[in-house]
Amino acid sequence: TDESITLIFDTIVKNFYAPFALPLQLRASELIPPTLSVFTWVRAELPPTPAKLHYTFNLRDIWKVFQGLCSLSSTSTTEPDQILKCWFHESLRVFSDRFVTASDRTGFRNYLLQLCLDRFGEEEKVFFPPETKGRLIFADFLSSELAYMEVDDLDRLVEVIDSHLIDYNENVLHPMNLVMFLDACEHVCRICRVLRQPSGNCLLLGVGGSGRQSLSRLSAYIVETECTQIEVVKGYALPEWQQDVKKCLMKCGVDDVEVTFIFCDTQIVQEQMVEDVNNMLNSGDVPNLYKQDDMEAIAAACTTVCAKKDVQVTKTNVFNAYLGRVKRNLHVVLAFSPISQDFRTRLRMFPSLVNCCTIDWFSEWPEDALISVAEQEMASAGVGLDKEIHDSLLSMFSLIHQSMDVMSQRLAKVHRRFNYVTPTTFLEELNAFQSILSRKKTGLVSIQQRFQNGLNRLDDAAMQADRMRYMLAEMQPKLEQTQ
Numbered sequence: 001t002d003e004s005i006t007l008i009f010d011t012i013v014k015n016f017y018a019p020f021a022l023p024l025q026l027r028a029s030e031l032i033p034p035t036l037s038v039f040t041w042v043r044a045e046l047p048p049t050p051a052k053l054h055y056t057f058n059l060r061d062i063w064k065v066f067q068g069l070c071s072l073s074s075t076s077t078t079e080p081d082q083i084l085k086c087w088f089h090e091s092l093r094v095f096s097d098r099f100v101t102a103s104d105r106t107g108f109r110n111y112l113l114q115l116c117l118d119r120f121g122e123e124e125k126v127f128f129p130p131e132t133k134g135r136l137i138f139a140d141f142l143s144s145e146l147a148y149m150e151v152d153d154l155d156r157l158v159e160v161i162d163s164h165l166i167d168y169n170e171n172v173l174h175p176m177n178l179v180m181f182l183d184a185c186e187h188v189c190r191i192c193r194v195l196r197q198p199s200g201n202c203l204l205l206g207v208g209g210s211g212r213q214s215l216s217r218l219s220a221y222i223v224e225t226e227c228t229q230i231e232v233v234k235g236y237a238l239p240e241w242q243q244d245v246k247k248c249l250m251k252c253g254v255d256d257v258e259v260t261f262i263f264c265d266t267q268i269v270q271e272q273m274v275e276d277v278n279n280m281l282n283s284g285d286v287p288n289l290y291k292q293d294d295m296e297a298i299a300a301a302c303t304t305v306c307a308k309k310d311v312q313v314t315k316t317n318v319f320n321a322y323l324g325r326v327k328r329n330l331h332v333v334l335a336f337s338p339i340s341q342d343f344r345t346r347l348r349m350f351p352s353l354v355n356c357c358t359i360d361w362f363s364e365w366p367e368d369a370l371i372s373v374a375e376q377e378m379a380s381a382g383v384g385l386d387k388e389i390h391d392s393l394l395s396m397f398s399l400i401h402q403s404m405d406v407m408s409q410r411l412a413k414v415h416r417r418f419n420y421v422t423p424t425t426f427l428e429e430l431n432a433f434q435s436i437l438s439r440k441k442t443g444l445v446s447i448q449q450r451f452q453n454g455l456n457r458l459d460d461a462a463m464q465a466d467r468m469r470y471m472l473a474e475m476q477p478k479l480e481q482t483q
Contacts, residue, residue: 005059006032009066019074027080028069031087034115035065041111042095052100053347054354064358065090067197068148071140076147084120085150088112088127089138093190098359100338135182139189140196141222148196151189154182161185161218168221176214179376181369184211187360191219191333194358195260201281201332203353206362209424212335213262220260225331226251229262232269241273245280246289252329253322254301264335265343277332278350281357284326298322332357339420364405365423370398373423377430397433401426 009032017025039062048055068090069083077083091112099105116122128134137151142160151157161180169175178184194200204212213229220227230236230244251257263277276286290298298319305321306313334357336343347353365373374397378390385393401421408419 002036005036005062009035009062012066012070016070020077023080024077024083027083030119031069031083034119035062035087035091037115038091038095038112042108045107046099046104050344053344054098054359056351056354057095058355060355061094064094068093068138068193071148071193071196073145073147073149075145076143076149081122081126082150084116084122085127085136086138086148088116089136089150092136093193093358097190097361100361133182135186137186137189139192141192154185157185157189158182161188161222164222165218168218176218177376178211178214178218179369179373181366181372183366183369184215187211187215187362188219188222190358190360191216192223195219195223195225195331198328199330199356201334201357203334203336203357203359204362205336205338205359207337207339207420207422207424208266209422209427210362210365211423212362213264216260216262216333216335220262220331220333225258225260227260227262229264230267232267236269238270238272241269241276242286242289245276245286246294249280249284249286249289249326249330250294250297253326254297256301256325256329258329258331260331260333262333262335265337271346274346274350274353277334278352280330281332281352284323284330295319339418364421365426367398367402370401370426371395373426374398374430377427377434393433397426397429401429 010029013028013032014025017028020028039057043057046052046055065087069086072083072086077086092109096105096108099108113124113127116127127136132152132154135154137154137157138148139151139157140146140148141164142151142157143149158180165176165178165180180188191202191204194202202216204216206212217227228248230241248259248261252259261280268274279286295315299315302318302321302325303313305325306317309321311317311321334353336346371394374394378385378393404425405421408421412418
């Protein structure tokens with residue numbers, strides 16, 4: 001019932017916000033009824049459909065909202081409005097990021113704004129001032145104290161993430177050539193938010209080439225967790241998969257190390273792998289994974305954990321302590337594409353993919369992102385063009401890509417035929433332009449060299465003719481004498 005739910009979360013909020021000032025404690029307690037209202041509204045207005053199977057919400061989502069609220073620091077949070085903004089942000093992350101269409105996201109946002117206006121008298125400009133460009137972002141890596149707070153300086157956010165990217169590229173064998181535009185930075189903040197939480201897992205939905213895996217690696221580096229990913233080669237099957245999974249889980253449970261495990265749907269060789277991931281998300285355990293040697297290593301590492309908790313040292317208690325470590329240290333990041341029938345089938349068969357994950361939807365790149373990426377690609381290719389032509393080209397690339405996206409949507413609506421315009425398509429467009437430009441430049445240079453060779457030969461012929469005329473003029477008297 002609503003009364004029992006209110007009692008549970010009121011107890012949690014009062015316990016966490018005890019060190020805060022009294023107005024902040026009152027504001028945090030006042031957010032419980034609006035959260036229940038949001039939960040009820042979402043379940044009533046946005047039910048799951050065959051095209052929106054992941055529109056399923058339960059009490060875990062309410063807990064995730066308050067888990068975000070319990071990330072605030074008493075030293076950096078001094079105003080009640082800061083708590084209200086954090087609640088608005090967490091509601092967007094938990095509920096709105098799961099929505100597929102722009103109309104669903106807009107409707108939910110408008111409902112939140114109206115709810116804040118009715119209950120707290122706060123208007124839209126409080127949450128989205130002009131300087132934030134319509135974005136509400138919270139992050140904890142901008143301050144030295146790792147305080148979870150609102151990001152009010154977007155330029156500084158981009159600078160900090162760019163510096164982390166430079167540091168990452170200096171410490172890995174395969175650096176990432178990324179353009180950190182605002183949308184990418186916002187996704188990094190969302191992934192970092194989840195990786196900071198115990199048992200925080202992500203389900204990143206988007207088409208190939210949208211940056212899901214690259215941004216996940218960067219986020220794992222920012223929050224200082226070890227990042228691991230399987231490598232599917234020829235002959236990779238379930239035995240190799242189980243060895244990789246066991247190695248990851250043992251590192252979390254035995255070595256007590258935080259690990260971010262990235263898994264992409266293109267790496268699925270057998271559906272048993274998805275079932276194992278579902279078990280990892282739900283319980284932290286995969287059936288029939290450990291051998292006797294592994295159990296001995298687990299017992300050696302987790303016996304002391306039971307002793308510290310004054311729990312009887314039995315096989316069951318030791319293994320439960322091990323699973324507790326795994327659940328706390330393991331962060332699973334799933335990078336799936338939502339456009340296939342397999343995705344919907346997996347969601348039906350393995351509900352933990354939704355219930356135990358925070359969903360982040362990677363939408364199409366905005367215009368400023370397309371221009372930024374095109375500018376970097378042109379600069380790295382060394383395309384020397386006039387500024388006016390250069391700027392016109394960048395706008396043309398963006399316009400072509402967005403026009404193709406619009407036409408693909410019209411094709412799907414009219415003829416029920418689907419064509420997907422992905423970020424990879426945009427990069428291929430840039431590569432095609434650079435390839436054509438390079439060929440044309442090479443051809444023009446070749447023609448120029450041929451013309452230059454021809455001119456040089458004509459100059460040589462002219463010089464030889466002048467020399468011959470000079471010689472004839474010198475020899476003319478001798479020729480006349482011989483005649």
